[in-house]
Amino acid sequence: MRGEIKRNHYNVCIIGGGITGTALAYFLAKLGENSVAIFEKSYLSSGSTGRCAGGIRQQWSTRSNVRLAMRSVKLFERYKEDVGMDIEYYQGGYLILSYDEFEAQQFEQNVKMQREEGLEVEILSPRQVKERFPYVNTEGLVLATFCQTDGHANPHKAVIGYALAAQRMGVDIYTHTEVLGVDVQNGSVVGVETSRGYVKCNVVVNATGPWSREVGMMAGVDLPTESYRHQILVTEPLENFFPMMAISFSGNFYMRQTMHGQFIMGQGDKDEKPGINYNVTFKFEKELVEKMVKVFPFLKNLRVIRHWSGMYNMSPDAQPIIGQSKKVKGYYYAVGYSGHGFMVAPAVAEALAELILFGKTLHTDISYLDVERFSGRVIEREKNVV
Ligand SMILES: Cc1cc2nc3c(=O)[nH]c(=O)nc-3n(C[C@H](O)[C@H](O)[C@H](O)COP(=O)(O)OP(=O)(O)OC[C@H]3O[C@@H](n4cnc5c(N)ncnc54)[C@H](O)[C@@H]3O)c2cc1C
Structure with missing residues (x-):
């Protein structure tokens, strides 16, 4: 090359x-x-x-993103056969957690539109989340949505x-x-x-x-x-038990388990300034770890093994x-x-x-x-x- x-x-x-x-x-x-x-x-x-975190989700608030993502999922489903490589593609679903009443109402509108586009999405109460995913602390949760055909792959x-x-x-x-x-x-x-x-x-x-x-x-x-830094980290591995990507816009986090058992997670920072910047900060690690241990108590004794950053290229x-x-x-x-x-x-x-x-x-x-x-x-x- x-x-x-x-x-x-x-x-x-x-x-x-x-x-x-x-x-x-x-x-x-x-x-x-x-x-x-x-x-x-x-x-x-x-x-x-x-x-990046390798998440593949179809649950969006705009119809155009839902359509692009649904078509992409069709192509990811055929990737191994068409392109000839196993990319660790796994449809373990995306669990989207809302901690805000207004956002939760917006989610109901989103799900209506997503279903019109042919996407199968569930709306889950905090009790249903606890039954399905007992390792998630549902304190403060208003509702969640879940789409089983969402997933992740190795970028x-x-x-x-x-x-x-x-x-x-x-x-x-x-x-x-x-x-x-x-x-x-x-x-x-x-x-x-x-x-x-x-x-x-x-x-x-x-x-x-x-x-x-x-x-x-x-x-x-x-x-x-404009490009903005986004930091991300990975923990040491646990035996696989966490199939989905969990994400929250009001809670400002996302997390998934790789097929090798590590947890990859990140959050946004509204104070970031535009520009290419690949440094990492202790502030990010501290804030994220404290928050994630509350939502996912099983993370408590896991060590962070790597922390890096990348860029979101933002449009208006x-x-x-x-x-x-x-x-x-x-x-x-x-x-x-x-x-x-x-x-x-x-x-x-x-x-x-x-x-x-x-x-x-x-x-x-x-x-x-x-x-x-x-x-x-x-x-x-x-x-x-x-
Ligand atoms: C922390 C983080 C987590 C993310 N998580 C997700 C996720 O879960 N799911 C998801 O869908 N997306 C996620 N993203 C976003 C995703 O990574 C990007 O949207 C996507 O990778 C963009 O791909 P790209 O090929 O367009 O750009 P890039 O992967 O950035 O590739 C652009 C390439 O262009 C090259 N280049 C630039 N200028 C020149 C030049 N003048 N000459 C030659 N080469 C040049 C660069 O070296 C680079 O390799 C995440 C991003 C970050 C930072």
Whole structure:
């Protein structure tokens, strides 16, 4: 993957080797387009993907996110068979806990909409939560929702699986190769300048996660995203007994158990300032650990073994920004996932590959997610984010 650039022209140059870039390369190649290169400035999954919790949930407050996530779940369910790798995908459900009356009412509205979309979601009282999940302390809980087909997977494996399958179909992947500029002539993309030389192309895709705004500006495409640090930690393992991802927006936490037994957990911090920052703080560890031990008392004697941080690439309405530039022909983008890009990336990549090759999408409508929505259209903010 580190070798010299093999060709001086590719039809499609993808910038970024996270879940978006590798999944897109896979879907393009699967649809017959194998003149594709991925340029990744570091190693595959070194960005947000390799730092994320791997949660895959369909319970969203906006219809567009529900649809993207439901299509992605269909693709995750077939991943092993289609892509050829076991990515530890497990549909143990998502338990969403509400500690706030107003939020609980909102959840009831969300569930109504999710059911209209065909998703099977349960509303659980605190007593039902205790019966089903006796190891959860339900003190202060107003209600919960649960969707059994939600789940989680190993993000590193998902990236490597897509990358290897794409390579088998002819895609070239260049790691440790930074894109330094996008060459636009007469309003069209004609090439990219990389740290290993210039490559001509007809299409450029910005799949650069936290760096999406800067890489957009390389072609004069203004993508209104901002990146914020999110910290996350993992404990030593226990025997597996916790099948679901537990999450709370009002409680500000999420947690799941990996197939190796460790608990991965995190919370948001409203005081974070925008900008790339991979440091970690003791404040995060202290706050999170104190809170989590109350909700999940079995964590009490477990040791934290690692703590790291990654970036949420936020959009103004906390929904992804996906589409093609109206200003620069051949410039496409899939960015601004606002903390849920791993789970929707398969559907996004499939739709973007169709848009690039056929000029329209066949499975999931993404037209309302383009950047033009921020200049005039009514936008709906996604509320279900930590
Ligand atoms: C702590 C944390 C927990 C999360 N948990 C979840 C979760 O449970 N579920 C979920 O769905 N999402 C989660 N997310 C969000 C998820 O990680 C991201 O939305 C998703 O990984 C975005 O993938 P991507 O491929 O678009 O971007 P990235 O994975 O960030 O990949 C972008 C890549 O572009 C490369 N790049 C940037 N600029 C250049 C350049 N100029 N030239 C070449 N390469 C370049 C970077 O090196 C990087 O590897 C979480 C995020 C964090 C930080």
